[in-house]
Structure formats: structure tokens, C-alpha cells
Amino acid sequence: MGRWRLLRALACTLVGIYLIAPLVVVLIISFSSAAFLRFPPPGFSLRWYANLANDPAWIDATWVSIQVLVPTAVLSTALGTAAALALIRGRLPGAGFLGAALMAPLVVPGIITSAGLYIIYRTIGLNGTLTGMVIGHVVVTLPYVIATVGSALRSLDPRLEAAAATLGAPPSAAFRRITLPLLAPAVLSSMLFAAVLSFDELIVSLFVGSARLRTVPVQMWSNIRGDFDPTVAAIASLCFLVALIALGLEALLRRRNGDRE
Amino acid sequence: MISPELGPILELRGIRKHYGRHAAVDDVSLKLRHGEFLTFLGPSGSGKTTTLMMVAGLQQPDSGQIILAGKPVDRLPPYKRDIGMVFQHYALFPHMTVRRNVAFPLEMRGTPRAEAERMVTAALAMVGLPDHGDRLPRQLSGGQQQRVALARAMVYRPALLLMDEPLGALDKALREGLQLEIKRLHREQRMSVLYVTHDQSEALTMSDRIAVFDGGRIQQIGTPSDLYERPATRFVAGFVGETNFVPAELLGREGEARRALVAGVPMPVSARFLAAPGTPAVLAIRPERLRLSAPADDDGGGVPAELVDLIYLGNARRFVLRLPGGQEWSAVMQAEAAEAVMLRPGDAVRLSWNEVHATAFPA
Ligand SMILES: Nc1ncnc2c1ncn2[C@@H]1O[C@H](COP(=O)(O)OP(=O)(O)OP(=O)(O)O)[C@@H](O)[C@H]1O
Ligand SMILES: [Mg+2]
Numbered sequence: 001m002g003r004w005r006l007l008r009a010l011a012c013t014l015v016g017i018y019l020i021a022p023l024v025v026v027l028i029i030s031f032s033s034a035a036f037l038r039f040p041p042p043g044f045s046l047r048w049y050a051n052l053a054n055d056p057a058w059i060d061a062t063w064v065s066i067q068v069l070v071p072t073a074v075l076s077t078a079l080g081t082a083a084a085l086a087l088i089r090g091r092l093p094g095a096g097f098l099g100a101a102l103m104a105p106l107v108v109p110g111i112i113t114s115a116g117l118y119i120i121y122r123t124i125g126l127n128g129t130l131t132g133m134v135i136g137h138v139v140v141t142l143p144y145v146i147a148t149v150g151s152a153l154r155s156l157d158p159r160l161e162a163a164a165a166t167l168g169a170p171p172s173a174a175f176r177r178i179t180l181p182l183l184a185p186a187v188l189s190s191m192l193f194a195a196v197l198s199f200d201e202l203i204v205s206l207f208v209g210s211a212r213l214r215t216v217p218v219q220m221w222s223n224i225r226g227d228f229d230p231t232v233a234a235i236a237s238l239c240f241l242v243a244l245i246a247l248g249l250e251a252l253l254r255r256r257n258g259d260r261e
Numbered sequence: 262m263i264s265p266e267l268g269p270i271l272e273l274r275g276i277r278k279h280y281g282r283h284a285a286v287d288d289v290s291l292k293l294r295h296g297e298f299l300t301f302l303g304p305s306g307s308g309k310t311t312t313l314m315m316v317a318g319l320q321q322p323d324s325g326q327i328i329l330a331g332k333p334v335d336r337l338p339p340y341k342r343d344i345g346m347v348f349q350h351y352a353l354f355p356h357m358t359v360r361r362n363v364a365f366p367l368e369m370r371g372t373p374r375a376e377a378e379r380m381v382t383a384a385l386a387m388v389g390l391p392d393h394g395d396r397l398p399r400q401l402s403g404g405q406q407q408r409v410a411l412a413r414a415m416v417y418r419p420a421l422l423l424m425d426e427p428l429g430a431l432d433k434a435l436r437e438g439l440q441l442e443i444k445r446l447h448r449e450q451r452m453s454v455l456y457v458t459h460d461q462s463e464a465l466t467m468s469d470r471i472a473v474f475d476g477g478r479i480q481q482i483g484t485p486s487d488l489y490e491r492p493a494t495r496f497v498a499g500f501v502g503e504t505n506f507v508p509a510e511l512l513g514r515e516g517e518a519r520r521a522l523v524a525g526v527p528m529p530v531s532a533r534f535l536a537a538p539g540t541p542a543v544l545a546i547r548p549e550r551l552r553l554s555a556p557a558d559d560d561g562g563g564v565p566a567e568l569v570d571l572i573y574l575g576n577a578r579r580f581v582l583r584l585p586g587g588q589e590w591s592a593v594m595q596a597e598a599a600e601a602v603m604l605r606p607g608d609a610v611r612l613s614w615n616e617v618h619a620t621a622f623p624a
Contacts (some may be wrong), residue, residue: 162319163352165339166423167413168369177365181356 023240030233037230048234058235061219065199067130068215072137073195079138080145080194081187085179087146088153099146106143113140114207121208128210136204141194148193152186153179189250196246199239267295268331270421270453271316276325278311278477285311286322287477293421293455298447300456302464303474304500309457312474313423316455318342330420340369345414347424351406353398359385359409360394366417384416385409387446404435411443415450425457440467461501465489473497489547493533495622498545505551505590507544511536511621521621524584526564529616534623541624550618551592553580553602553610563611566590568604582610 025039030048032041052058086092087099105113117136118127126132156179164174180187202217209218216235223232269292278286286308293299301309314320316327318339327334334342345366353362363384367377385391388408398406407427414422427443428436444467447454458464464471465485472482473496481493492498499506509521511532521530521542530544554563569589570581578599580592590612594602604610 157352159348159350159352160354162317162339163346163348164354164365165319166317166344166346167366168340168417169365170338170340173369178354 026233026236027240029230030237032230032233035229037228037233048230051229051231052234052238055231057214057219058216058231061214061216064130064133064213065215065217068133068137068205069195069198071134072141072198073191075134076138076141076145076194076198077187077191080142080190081149081183083142084146084150084153088150089158102146103143105140110140110203114203117204118207127208128213130213132208133205133213133215136208137198137201140201140204141197144193144197145190148190149183149186152183156182185253185256189253192246192250192253196243199242269293269328270295270297270330271455272326272328273312273316274326274328276312276315276322276327278308278315278320278322284477286315289325289477289479291472291479291482293453296451296453298444298454298456298467298469300458300464300468300471301474302458302461302471302501304459307474308477309459309474310425311477313346313425313455313457316421317344317346317423343420345417345419345422347407347410347414347422347427349426349429351398351410353406353409353413355398358395358397359390359401362398362409363394363413363416366413370417372417380416384412387415388412388442404431404439407431407439408442411446415446415452418450418452420453422452422454424454426459427456428463429458436463443467465501471501473500475500490618492545492620495543495545498620498622503548503591505544505546505548507546507588507590507619508624509542509544509621511540511542512538524564524586526562528562528564528613528619530619530621531616532621534621536623542621543624544619544621546590546614546619548579548591548593550614551590552613553582553592553594553604554613555602555604556609556611563613566610566612568606568608568610571604571606580604580610582612 029037029039029041031044031046032038033043033045033047034041083102087095087102092098114136117132117139121127121132126135160178160182161174164178165171169177199215200217201215202221205215205218206221209215214222216239220232220235271293273289273291276286276289277284289308289312291299301312303309311320315322316329318334318337322335329337329342329344354365357365360381363381364377367380372380381394382391385394388411390405390408390412393401393405393409398409401409407430411427414424424443428439431439440463443456446452456464456467465488468485470482470484471488473480473488475496481488481497483491483493488497488501492501495506498504507523509523509528509530511530512520512522512527519530519532520527521532521544522528523544530542532542536542553568556565564584566582566584568580569583572579572581574593575596577593577595580594580599582590582592584590592612
């Protein structure tokens with residue numbers, strides 16, 4: 001018994017270290033005083049964060065990321081919720097096929113989805129535009145929204161909607177007053193998730209972006225390939241912080257929802 | 262309060278519903294009078310819920326007609342049929358307080374705020390929960406949730422109240438208390454009620470009339486005493502109340518009152534089917550209708566049997582009897598009468614009955 005528990009604790013610790021170590025290394029390097037990636041750093045400074053704040057390339061990239069992330073999160077959530085409702089509650093012919101098609105970006109290699117988008121965009125002139133970027137991000141974030149909202153919808157008792165109908169609620173009112181409020185936690189958490197995914201997205205952004213339309217990950221990518229300094233570590237640490245905040249918000253949301261159930 | 266002068270509030274004409282090739286509801290017709298309490302009673306899977314769902318408009322019949330308050334409602338969605346429905350598992354809205362739940366149907370009808378508030382308060386008082394308005398459903402016990410569901414379905418005074426096993430999930434004491442409460446509300450609010458249960462004693466105590474379902478068909482529809490005293494089919498005799506089923510052989514002329522050989526003894530029976538003498542039949546005799554006598558005060562009549570066991574039921578006694586052929590019958594007598602016959606296990610007895618209490622069915 002004791003030996004098993006020891007072994008389990010050891011395994012958990014190792015897996016934990018394996019998962020967290022890279023993050024910790026990046027975090028430490030971001031505070032390095034050296035002008036190159038070295039671990040452990042010879043000293044500490046905030047110069048890479050200052051660099052980040054003063055470099056117009058990074059500021060532009062952040063601004064582009066935000067301009068993409070906000071409409072992506074909103075559109076992806078709205079469309080994904082509608083799709084989940086149609087797939088699960090509706091009586092669509094070929095719902096199985098449609099669902100599989102919508103979930104495809106999860107299993108199709110990102111590079112293929114991106115190349116496909118790039119080819120289509122070239123004919124309709126969407127490459128290098130914000131619109132094209134948002135559409136691309138919606139395509140790759142949609143499956144997550146559909147999965148999250150869909151599983152919440154599956155666990156929602158359909159008798160509640162039936163009860164609302166017998167009490168005099170037309171379908172639109174039943175949706176507004178019953179279904180949507182009960183799905184709200186899942187909808188909000190999938191919106192957060194879509195925002196984080198969009199903020200992290202690299203491949204689609206690489207393909208459909210341009211020299212002037214660069215998101216943060218694209219900027220990181222080109223930075224790593226060019227003059228490689230700890231600025232990348234600083235921005236990575238900030239990204240990590242954003243993800244952490246999103247996770248915290250999500251947990252908070254779930255707690256509140258848990259109180260209600 | 263049944264008001265026959267108003268005509269039926271609900272009429273079903275030849276309703277059918279198939280799932281695949283299986284008939285869930287098969288040619289159901291009935292009329293529900295204004296103010297009547299009608300119960301669907303039947304075993305699991307007999308089509309009670311499906312019928313109720315079609316009345317509510319939550320499912321569509323394959324054929325047949327539903328007429329609500331004089332108007333066919335075939336194309337009318339549920340939210341336009343003036344009905345209230347109580348579901349088996351309450352179906353309260355988990356994100357709304359009790360008051361908001363009960364106010365929901367009034368909101369949907371555009372009832373002015375102040376009036377709605379007043380009606381909600383009255384409805385909660387009616388079901389005995391005046392102080393629970395600000396709680397969420399999950400903060401209530403099962404019985405309390407059920408009462409909120411009741412208040413919510415009644416607050417807008419629907420023309421027809423549908424209840425699908427509303428007490429199914431509750432324990433016995435709570436169930437009996439709520440049965441009386443529902444009956445009281447039915448009486449005071451003068452509502453027409455369609456009630457579903459598979460508990461025959463609940464059906465007998467609550468209903469003006471009962472429709473017994475089996476295999477998607479109505480086997481018999483009538484008052485509790487019709488069903489209990491004059492079951493139309495062997496299924497009804499067995500499903501409603503307790504019954505001894507006794508093999509017999511019909512004798513004598515054809516018609517209602519006749520005789521049959523029971524364990525070799527000619528006995529009076531009533532048969533509502535025509536059959537030639539010599540036809541085998543099954544008699545249904547209620548335990549409380551069996552008369553027991555000691556062979557000593559023998560007038561020659563009666564089926565001989567042996568008393569094998571005497572079971573104490575508090576207010577009554579159950580006699581377990583064995584016939585020469587080995588079949589066991591059960592007789593029940595009120596305490597006073599049972600003590601007066603002074604029988605003990607092992608004693609020989611004779612069994613007899615009034616002919617109206619032994620109904621013969623085709624074997
Ligand atoms: N959605 C469905 N799909 C297929 N078959 C169904 C469906 N709903 C009901 N049935 C079938 O129809 C028949 C009648 O079902 P119904 O729910 O009306 O029975 P019930 O009398 O209400 O039973 P219970 O007392 O168990 O609630 C059953 O054989 C059931 O299996
Ligand atoms: Mg049922």
C-alpha cells in the first residue's frame with residue numbers, strides 16, 4: 001500500500017515537473033539581464049519587458065491580436081451555440097455529417113486547413129485582411145464551442161423546454177428564458193476558450209496574415225527565427241498570464257454555476 | 262364538480278400513435294366532462310404518457326382527433342392550448358426562484374405585474390408554501406417541489422390540468438397527503454383533470470372515472486366501483502384490486518345469471534358473454550366477497566376447502582384457503598366478522614358467494 005502511494009506521488013511529481021518546467025524556464029529567462037537566451041541567467045532585469053513596451057512591432061502585433069480575438073470569440077460563440085442547438089435539438093437531415101464537417105478542424109492537420117483557407121482567400125482577395133483572419137480563426141475555434149455547448153445542451157433536461165411550452169411559452173420565449181440562461185455558463189466559458197485559442201493561434205495567422213497583419217504568435221515566430229533575444233520569453237510570459245486569467249475566470253464561472261445546480 | 266350541461270372539455274376520437282411498427286397508443290377514444298377527474302391507470306408501457314403528451318401537444322398523433330373545449334387542436338402548438346401540465350419529475354426551472362417559476366405562465370400571458378404577484382402569492386398559499394417563494398427549487402424537498410409544480414400549473418386557471426404520475430417519486434405518507442391535497446384543489450378550483458398513475462389504489466381514491474390502459478388500448482372506462490365490481494375484462498379484474506381467479510365450467514342456459522361447476526360443485530355466477538354449456542371459463546371473485554362457513558352449519562351448498570393460514574392485518578384478517586385440487590384462494594374479512602366465525606388453521610370450511618360477485622370470463 002505504502003509503496004504504491006509513494007510511487008504514485010513520485011509519478012505525479014515527475015509529470016508535474018515535465019509539464020511546468022518549460023514554463024518556469026521561460027518565465028525566468030524573461031527576467032534575464034543577458035542579451036541572449038541563457039539558463040540560468042547571469043542576472044535579472046526588466047529590460048525585455050521594457051523592450052516589448054517600446055517596440056512598435058510588438059505593440060502592433062498585440063493590437064492586431066486583440067482586433068482578431070474579440071470578433072472571433074463573439075462570432076465563434078454565437079455560431080457554435082447555434083450549430084450545437086441545430087445539431088442536437090433540431091431535426092436536421094444529415095446532422096451527423098454536418099457535425100463531423102464542423103468538427104473537422106480538430107482532426108485535420110492545422111496546416112491543411114490553413115493552406116485551404118489561403119487558396120480560397122487568394123481567389124476572393126481575403127489574404128492579408130482582418131476579415132479573412134477572423135474567419136480563419138472562427139473556423140478553427142468553432143469545434144471547441146460546439147463541443148462545450150453541445151455537451152451542456154445534452155445534459156439539459158428537454159422536459160424543461162416542454163414544460164415551458166405547456167405553460168404558454170412560444171419557442172423563442174422558451175429559448176430566451178429557459179434554455180439560454182441554463183446554457184450561459186457553458187456559452188461564456190466557450191467564449192473565453194475561443195478567445196484564448198485565437199490569441200494562441202499560429203498556423204492560420206501565418207498563412208492568411210501579411211507583413212502588416214501580424215498577430216502576437218506570428219511576431220514571436222519571426223522573432224525566434226531572426227534576432228533571438230529574451231523579448232520572446234517576456235511576451236510568452238505575458239501570454240501565459242493571459243491564459244491564467246482566462247482559466248481563473250472560467251473556474252469562477254463554474255463555481256457560480258455549481259452553486260446554482 | 263362535474264357540469265354535464267357544458268359538454269366535454271376534452272374529446273379524443275380514435276387516437277393512434279406508432280413508434281416504428283409498435284403501436285404505443287391504439288385507437289383511444291374518450292370524453293372528459295367539465296370538472297371531471299379522470300385517471301389513466303395501466304401498467305408500465307401501456308401508453309398513458311404518450312396519450313397525455315398528445316393532449317398537451319408535445320407529440321402528434323398519427324391519426325385521430327383531439328377536441329379541446331369544442332375545438333379541434335390538431336395543428337395547435339402546446340403553448341396555445343389552454344392546459345396545465347405537471348410532469349413526473351417536476352420539471353421546475355432550476356435557475357428561477359419558486360416565485361419566478363410560478364409567475365412564468367402569467368408572464369407568458371402578459372398578466373399585469375401587480376395582479377400576477379397577487380396570483381402567485383395566492384397559488385403558493387393554496388399549496389401550503391407561502392414562505393418558500395424566494396428559494397430555488399433545489400433548496401426544496403421532493404414533496405415541496407411537487408407542490409410548486411402544482412401551483413405553477415394551476416396559477417393561470419387552465420381549462421384542463423394534466424398530471425403524469427405527479428406523486429410517483431414520493432414516499433407513501435407524503436403521497437397520501439398530497440393525494441388529498443390534489444383532490445381538495447380539484448374540488449375548490451373546479452378544474453378538469455387528466456391524471457396518470459400506475460397505482461390502482463391512488464386511482465380508486467382520487468378519480469371520478471378511471472380509464473384502464475393496456476397495450477395502448479383502453480380496456481375499460483368507468484367509475485371506480487364500475488371497474489372494481491363489474492370489470493369488463495379479465496385484465497381489469499386482475500389489475501384493479503385483488504382478485505381470486507378460479508377455473509370453472511359453465512352450465513345451464515346462456516345469458517347473464519347462470520351456474521358453473523367450481524371444483525366439481527355447481528355455483529351461481531354471472532357471465533356477460535355467450536357460450537354453450539360445458540365451455541371452460543375463469544371466475545373473478547374478490548377476497549372480501551367470499552363467504553366462509555363451517556361444514557357443520559351446512560345447507561349442502563358451497564365449495565369445500567381447508568383453511569391453511571390466517572393472517573392478521575390489523576383491521577381485517579386474511580384467510581388462506583386450499584381447495585381439494587390444490588389451488589389457493591384468499592378471503593378477507595373485517596376483524597369483527599372474522600372473529601365471529603371462529604375458524605382456525607386446519608379447519609374444513611365451505612365457500613360461497615353471491616352470483617353478482619363471481620364474474621365469469623372466457624378462459
Ligand atoms: N420516444 C419513443 N420512441 C419509441 N418508443 C416509445 C417512445 N415513447 C414511448 N415509446 C413506447 O411507447 C409505449 C408507451 O409508452 P408510454 O410512455 O406512453 O407508457 P406509460 O403508460 O406512460 O408507461 P409508464 O407507466 O412506464 O410511464 C412503450 O412501449 C414505449 O416503449
Ligand atoms: Mg409514463
